[in-house]
Structures are given as structure tokens and as C-alpha cells.
Amino acid sequence: MKRRVAALAGVLLALGVASVALAGFVHPRGGRDVEVRLMAGKFAFDPPRLTVEAGDRVTFRIRSRDVTHGFAVEGTGIETTVLPGREARVTVPAAHAGKLRYRCSVVCGPLHPFMVGEIVVRPNPWPLGAGALALAVGFLASAGGLAATRRWDLTRSRALRWLLAWRPLQFALVAPNLAVFTLIVVAGLAGTSTGATNFSTIFVWLVWWGLLVLVLIPLGGRLWCAMCPLPAPAEWIARGAIVEHRVRGFGLGRAWPKALQNIWPAFGALFLLVLFGIVITTRPLVTALLLAGFAVAALGIHLVFDRRAFCRYVCPVGALVGVYANVSPLELRARDLDVCRRCREKACFRGGDAYPCPTFQFPGGGLQRNTYCLLCTECVKACPYDNVAVRVRSFAADLGVSRGRRMDEAWLTLLLLGTALAHSVVKLGPWGTVKSWANFERPTDFALYSALFAGVTLVALPALHLGTAWLSRALARTPGFKLSRLFVDYAYALLPVSLGAWMAFTLAVVAPNLSYVPRVLSDPLGWGWDLFGTRETTWTWMPVAALPWLQLGLVLAGLWGSVRAARAIVAEVIAEPRARRRALLPLTLLLVAIAWAFVTLYFG
Amino acid sequence: MSAVKRVERLAVAIVLLIVAGVPAAVFSYQAMRGPGTRADEVFVVARTVERGGFSPARIVVKQGQRVRLRILAEDVTHGFQLLHFGADAGAIKTGTTKVVEFTAGKTGEFPFYCSVRCSALHMALMGTLIVEP
Structure with a gap:
């Protein structure tokens, strides 16, 4: 059985690699001269997609419907400006099979960074090849034994132990971010309303989001929460101290309402945030008000309620980072649980020489997953037995922990996966109509977009997931299992592939827009400053040859992690090996289909 | 003055410097710079x-x-x-x-x-x- 699976996977893998790799060398069948009239308008090209044969030469005759646009083919030097009332002509050789993307290169309005068009050069091997690759990865991951999680204790290093126990550490992390946050608010409120040339939009949605998704979450989990400036002033006032440990602060210290002791408030906030995502990420004023609003909300909540209730229950970014932190290879745990059992003070949870855990976690028992650990290191400072360790471990190790899985986390996971898909369509896709709907240009259109968005993220995707759980239960012939439990348990298997998809999405958003970073550094408010002489940087770094492979690699790596996690989750509920394999099959197919959907969207 | 107090005071000073200093720097630079990059x-x-x-x-x-x-x-x-x-x-x-x-x-x-x-x-x-x- 195992050999058959391996053989099948091998064949699929070979097919996938061959079809993707060969396409580059396929002899061009084209050679025609294709002429296309292209209409540029806010914020799309018409026609948005064009299909030609490899070897064709495409001459675009471009006119503008409204204001001045640009036309630049990604990864090439081909660029032209399209002034209203004048036709621009440009010839693009479609040498290689695959997808060529072009984008507007003159800032034309809020959604300018997402104004793209596509040339599909046939025979495009990506959808089929990547599908075969995804199937192969799925089958390979679902076979074979599960390796035990390995862990390396970083806190064996004396220097790191000293650093983590050093009281000003968190303040030292927060202070630089507070300075950036202040500039973001000032620039958003007082600076230009053109998103592409304002420090606030560029630094929040390009730099911060890019670093968060591409570096911090996959390597450090919730590390961002340890340095986040938004709740910091609130926490300082509530504690009555910035650096030092004070027993009595200014906060009222009330208990957070029992009914809201979950991440449903954060789920609601995240839903609104991603629904209005297109508006928020392109408007400096909205960005600044949103961030300032978070800080004010945190202030109100922290003054009334005990500990970091905002971060634990309300913050949408915290919830997003929290569920994905289960995939990260960094963890904070008790070193020896026996020490915790004998411990009477429980200083990590109740407070002692340092503050108690701001999110009500207890490393000595309850803390088995990363979801709610902010890595603020208070417990390291509080523990009188030096029994808190920070460790590096294999990716996604928390997904196999059955204790503490929750319905709210499962729904948040589904929302995040649906959002990755929806934002990939809206922001990276060439379809201008959807962009205008999401851009709140007309309330009725936005209502339609909201219905579609909610339909995908809150109805269709959860229904698909529930159907998979049902099928899995039916195939395993275990009708006694509660479907709601499988729905929750299986949701955790979605996390790696959805994080991989977010990373692939973020890479494609950030890479072509990087040149805005030196521009806004020189002129943060769009007032014509030139602090570093880089205000008119036009350089673009676009590793166009490597980008699709990187994106594919991220999605496939996520798929691998997801199927492995699915395997561990199925194994813990079903004992009989054959029933286990049958139960895993629908889940594997769902995960492969998800990965394939992303890859097709990006390259198809 | 104890060491504890000194650290806390330094932190308060840094926070105030950031929260007041960043906007002050932005607006005073703009005011100093004048309406154009050159006087004429x-x-x-x-x-x-x-x-x-x-x-x-x-x-x-x-x-x-x-x-x-x-x-x-x-x-x-x-x-x-x-x-x-x-x-x-x-x-x-x-x-x-x-x-x-x-x-x-x-x-x-x-x-x-x-x-x-x-x-x-x-x-x-x-x-x-x-x-x-």
C-alpha cells in the first residue's frame, strides 16, 4: 500500500516537474503579430486578460479613459506613459509560456498599486503542472511515518536568559515601533491622501504587513505582540509603570465578561477589517484613524479590565497572528512540568516579582499551544525556579495538540483562508469591476461585494469544510463521532496551507511595490520633501523569474504541513489504520484543491 | 534617587520625546523649509x-x-x-x-x-x- 502510494506520488511529481520545466523549452508555435486595443481606466485594463501563443509579439495600442496611467511589464524594462487623449504604442514579445503581468506605473489613485493586467502565454503549463505537483505533495505527505517533534532550548544560552529577564527588554522593543506608529498617525492625519506616496499606508500595509507575514509569523509566531506599540501606552497607564514592576497600577482590574472570554470579538473585528480591506489599505487617513482607534480601544479596555484583555480577546491582528503562531517554530513553555506541579506560588500566572501573564496563560499546564502567548517574557522574569524555556522546534508542532481546540479558533482559521482567497482575487487579479465594488465607490455595489465576501468566507468555505468532515466520518465508518468536533479539529489542518497562501499573496503584493519605500522615507507626508534624496526613486526590484517558483514553493510547503497536520489529527481520533487512511483521504483532497486553487489563481 | 526610579524616569522621558517629538519634528521641519526648496x-x-x-x-x-x-x-x-x-x-x-x-x-x-x-x-x-x- 505504502509502495503504491509512493509510486503514484512519484509519477505525479515527475509529471508536474516535467510539464512546468519543459514549457520553457517548448518550441514556440506562435510568431504572429497580435495587435490589441487596450483601454486603461481606474483601476483596471480592458480587456483584463489576453491569451496568445508563445513566440507571438503583442502590440498594445493603449488609450486612457480618465487620467494619466502607465504601462509596465513586470520583470522587463518595457514601460510607457499613457496620457489622456493620446495613444501609446508598445510591443511586448511573449517569448515564454506562462503568465506575463503588466501594471500601471503612474500613480492614478488609491487602488493604483493593484491595477494589473495579464497576458496568458500558451501553452501555459502552470495550472496542470502545479495541480500534479500538489497531488504528489499531498499523497507523499499523507504516507510515511510521523517524526517526533524535536526541540532546542534557546534559554540554555546564558546571554539569552539574561536578556529575557532584563526588565527594559520589552520597552526597548516597543519604543522604536512607537516612534514609527506616531509618524504613521501624523502622516495619515496631516499628509497627502494619496496612499502610494504617504508613509502611513506604505509603512503599515507594505513594510509592516510584509515583515509580519513573510518573516515574523513564520519564524517567531506572536513575536510582534511583544513589540506592538498600540496597547503599550494603555498597559503602562494601567500598570502605573513603563519598565518597572509595580504591584498597584491605575487600572480598575475588573474581570472581562465571561460570555466574551473567547476570540469571537476579535473574529468580528477581523471580519470588518478584511471586508473593508481594500479601502483601509489604500487610504492614509483611514489607516491612521484605524491604528489610533486600536490604541484608544486598548486604552479604554485596559483601564477597566484586568491584564491585556484587548490583546487577548479583541485585537483582530492578535487573533490572526495567534492562530498562525501554532505553525511557527518558536515556543515558550515550562521547562519541567514537575517543577510547576510542586510550585505553590504560580508567579507566572498570579504575578510575583514580575507581572502575571497578560493573557491569563499558565505555562505550567494550560499553555500547550502558541495561540495566546504574547512572548512578553513576564513569566520568564516571574518564575522563581528559572523554569520557563524559549525553544525552537519543528514547524506546525502545535497543530497536533488536541487539548484546547476551540470553535472560535476554527472559524477564525476559515475566515483567514477565505480572506486569502478573496484578497488574491481582488488585489492581484485583473478584474476591475470587483476592485470598484470592494473600493466602496457605490454603496449598492459594496453591499453586493459584502454579500459575496461573506458568502465565501462565512458560508461556502465552512460548508465545504463541514462536508469534508462529514465525508471523512462516513468513509471511516465512525458515525459515533460528533461532526462539530471534527469540524473544529480538522480546521487546524488548514493553517499551514493558508499561511503559505498568505505568504505567496504578500510576496506578490510587496515585491512590485517596493520602490515606494525609499520614496516615502524621503517624503513621508507627500509634501515635496527630499530628506535622503530618494523621493523620485523609480527603481523596481522584481525577481520575475523566481517569484512564481517562490510562490509555488510556499503554497506547496504549506500544503505539506497541512496534510502532515491532518494526518496527526486524524490519527489521534481514529485508532484503526485503514479507517484512518480512509478518513484522511477527503481532507487531503480538500487541502490539495485549496493549494491548487491558489496556484491557478496566481499563474493560470 | 534609587536606580528603579531612574530607569522609570528615563522611560517616561523617552516616551514623551517620541510622542511629542515626532509631530514637532515634522511640523517644524516643514515650517523651516518654507514654501519652496529655494528662497526665490x-x-x-x-x-x-x-x-x-x-x-x-x-x-x-x-x-x-x-x-x-x-x-x-x-x-x-x-x-x-x-x-x-x-x-x-x-x-x-x-x-x-x-x-x-x-x-x-x-x-x-x-x-x-x-x-x-x-x-x-x-x-x-x-x-x-x-x-x-
Whole structure:
């Protein structure tokens, strides 16, 4: 059985690699001269997609419907400006099979960074090849034994132990971010309303989001929460101290309402945030008000309620980072649980020489997953037995922990996966109509977009997931299992592939827009400053040859992690090996289909 | 004063420095920088009419004066023409500036306008140069 699976996977893998790799060398069948009239308008090209044969030469005759646009083919030097009332002509050789993307290169309005068009050069091997690759990865991951999680204790290093126990550490992390946050608010409120040339939009949605998704979450989990400036002033006032440990602060210290002791408030906030995502990420004023609003909300909540209730229950970014932190290879745990059992003070949870855990976690028992650990290191400072360790471990190790899985986390996971898909369509896709709907240009259109968005993220995707759980239960012939439990348990298997998809999405958003970073550094408010002489940087770094492979690699790596996690989750509920394999099959197919959907969207 | 207090005071000072210092730095730099990058330069911001038009929309100079205008296209690509003095900047791409220079040879009121379609109200995007004797 195992050999058959391996053989099948091998064949699929070979097919996938061959079809993707060969396409580059396929002899061009084209050679025609294709002429296309292209209409540029806010914020799309018409026609948005064009299909030609490899070897064709495409001459675009471009006119503008409204204001001045640009036309630049990604990864090439081909660029032209399209002034209203004048036709621009440009010839693009479609040498290689695959997808060529072009984008507007003159800032034309809020959604300018997402104004793209596509040339599909046939025979495009990506959808089929990547599908075969995804199937192969799925089958390979679902076979074979599960390796035990390995862990390396970083806190064996004396220097790191000293650093983590050093009281000003968190303040030292927060202070630089507070300075950036202040500039973001000032620039958003007082600076230009053109998103592409304002420090606030560029630094929040390009730099911060890019670093968060591409570096911090996959390597450090919730590390961002340890340095986040938004709740910091609130926490300082509530504690009555910035650096030092004070027993009595200014906060009222009330208990957070029992009914809201979950991440449903954060789920609601995240839903609104991603629904209005297109508006928020392109408007400096909205960005600044949103961030300032978070800080004010945190202030109100922290003054009334005990500990970091905002971060634990309300913050949408915290919830997003929290569920994905289960995939990260960094963890904070008790070193020896026996020490915790004998411990009477429980200083990590109740407070002692340092503050108690701001999110009500207890490393000595309850803390088995990363979801709610902010890595603020208070417990390291509080523990009188030096029994808190920070460790590096294999990716996604928390997904196999059955204790503490929750319905709210499962729904948040589904929302995040649906959002990755929806934002990939809206922001990276060439379809201008959807962009205008999401851009709140007309309330009725936005209502339609909201219905579609909610339909995908809150109805269709959860229904698909529930159907998979049902099928899995039916195939395993275990009708006694509660479907709601499988729905929750299986949701955790979605996390790696959805994080991989977010990373692939973020890479494609950030890479072509990087040149805005030196521009806004020189002129943060769009007032014509030139602090570093880089205000008119036009350089673009676009590793166009490597980008699709990187994106594919991220999605496939996520798929691998997801199927492995699915395997561990199925194994813990079903004992009989054959029933286990049958139960895993629908889940594997769902995960492969998800990965394939992303890859097709990006390259198809 | 104990060491504890000193650390806490230092932290409070740093926080205040950040929260008050960043806005203060931004606004004082803008005030110091003056209206243009050069003393003899008039800094003109071009926005669509929906967002406020030219700023300033009224520029007053003396007859015979050498006039140097630096125009920043703030929201979309604009143009700048003041044909009475032969000044034409052509297209000014979003976020960039262009300079026009001319001598205000005659007195009177002269319109300048945007020469690249920038919105539905593009034709209304105008300003006035007033040359006083």
C-alpha cells in the first residue's frame, strides 16, 4: 500500500516537474503579430486578460479613459506613459509560456498599486503542472511515518536568559515601533491622501504587513505582540509603570465578561477589517484613524479590565497572528512540568516579582499551544525556579495538540483562508469591476461585494469544510463521532496551507511595490520633501523569474504541513489504520484543491 | 534617587520625546523649509478640483521679476501651462515636481491651468498669476 502510494506520488511529481520545466523549452508555435486595443481606466485594463501563443509579439495600442496611467511589464524594462487623449504604442514579445503581468506605473489613485493586467502565454503549463505537483505533495505527505517533534532550548544560552529577564527588554522593543506608529498617525492625519506616496499606508500595509507575514509569523509566531506599540501606552497607564514592576497600577482590574472570554470579538473585528480591506489599505487617513482607534480601544479596555484583555480577546491582528503562531517554530513553555506541579506560588500566572501573564496563560499546564502567548517574557522574569524555556522546534508542532481546540479558533482559521482567497482575487487579479465594488465607490455595489465576501468566507468555505468532515466520518465508518468536533479539529489542518497562501499573496503584493519605500522615507507626508534624496526613486526590484517558483514553493510547503497536520489529527481520533487512511483521504483532497486553487489563481 | 526610579524616569522621558517629538519634528521641519526648496521659488501643489485645485491658486509677483514655480502633482498626473509667458511644464507625474521659470514682463492677471486631463472637472483646474506694476 505504502509502495503504491509512493509510486503514484512519484509519477505525479515527475509529471508536474516535467510539464512546468519543459514549457520553457517548448518550441514556440506562435510568431504572429497580435495587435490589441487596450483601454486603461481606474483601476483596471480592458480587456483584463489576453491569451496568445508563445513566440507571438503583442502590440498594445493603449488609450486612457480618465487620467494619466502607465504601462509596465513586470520583470522587463518595457514601460510607457499613457496620457489622456493620446495613444501609446508598445510591443511586448511573449517569448515564454506562462503568465506575463503588466501594471500601471503612474500613480492614478488609491487602488493604483493593484491595477494589473495579464497576458496568458500558451501553452501555459502552470495550472496542470502545479495541480500534479500538489497531488504528489499531498499523497507523499499523507504516507510515511510521523517524526517526533524535536526541540532546542534557546534559554540554555546564558546571554539569552539574561536578556529575557532584563526588565527594559520589552520597552526597548516597543519604543522604536512607537516612534514609527506616531509618524504613521501624523502622516495619515496631516499628509497627502494619496496612499502610494504617504508613509502611513506604505509603512503599515507594505513594510509592516510584509515583515509580519513573510518573516515574523513564520519564524517567531506572536513575536510582534511583544513589540506592538498600540496597547503599550494603555498597559503602562494601567500598570502605573513603563519598565518597572509595580504591584498597584491605575487600572480598575475588573474581570472581562465571561460570555466574551473567547476570540469571537476579535473574529468580528477581523471580519470588518478584511471586508473593508481594500479601502483601509489604500487610504492614509483611514489607516491612521484605524491604528489610533486600536490604541484608544486598548486604552479604554485596559483601564477597566484586568491584564491585556484587548490583546487577548479583541485585537483582530492578535487573533490572526495567534492562530498562525501554532505553525511557527518558536515556543515558550515550562521547562519541567514537575517543577510547576510542586510550585505553590504560580508567579507566572498570579504575578510575583514580575507581572502575571497578560493573557491569563499558565505555562505550567494550560499553555500547550502558541495561540495566546504574547512572548512578553513576564513569566520568564516571574518564575522563581528559572523554569520557563524559549525553544525552537519543528514547524506546525502545535497543530497536533488536541487539548484546547476551540470553535472560535476554527472559524477564525476559515475566515483567514477565505480572506486569502478573496484578497488574491481582488488585489492581484485583473478584474476591475470587483476592485470598484470592494473600493466602496457605490454603496449598492459594496453591499453586493459584502454579500459575496461573506458568502465565501462565512458560508461556502465552512460548508465545504463541514462536508469534508462529514465525508471523512462516513468513509471511516465512525458515525459515533460528533461532526462539530471534527469540524473544529480538522480546521487546524488548514493553517499551514493558508499561511503559505498568505505568504505567496504578500510576496506578490510587496515585491512590485517596493520602490515606494525609499520614496516615502524621503517624503513621508507627500509634501515635496527630499530628506535622503530618494523621493523620485523609480527603481523596481522584481525577481520575475523566481517569484512564481517562490510562490509555488510556499503554497506547496504549506500544503505539506497541512496534510502532515491532518494526518496527526486524524490519527489521534481514529485508532484503526485503514479507517484512518480512509478518513484522511477527503481532507487531503480538500487541502490539495485549496493549494491548487491558489496556484491557478496566481499563474493560470 | 534609587536606580528603579531612574530607569522609570528615563522611560517616561523617552516616551514623551517620541510622542511629542515626532509631530514637532515634522511640523517644524516643514515650517523651516518654507514654501519652496529655494528662497526665490514658489511652491505650488496641484490637486484635482474635487480635492481643492491649485494651492496657492493666486500668485502675486512684481513686474520684471524672474518667477520660478515648482509644481508638485499631489494626487494624479497634472500639467501646468501659463501661455502668456510661454511656461509649459508638460505632464507632471504623481508625486513628482517640475519647475517652470519665466520673467513677468507685463502687468495684469494671467490664468494658468492644468494641461493633462486629471478628473471630470479638469477644465476647471485653474489659477491666476497677478503681475503688479
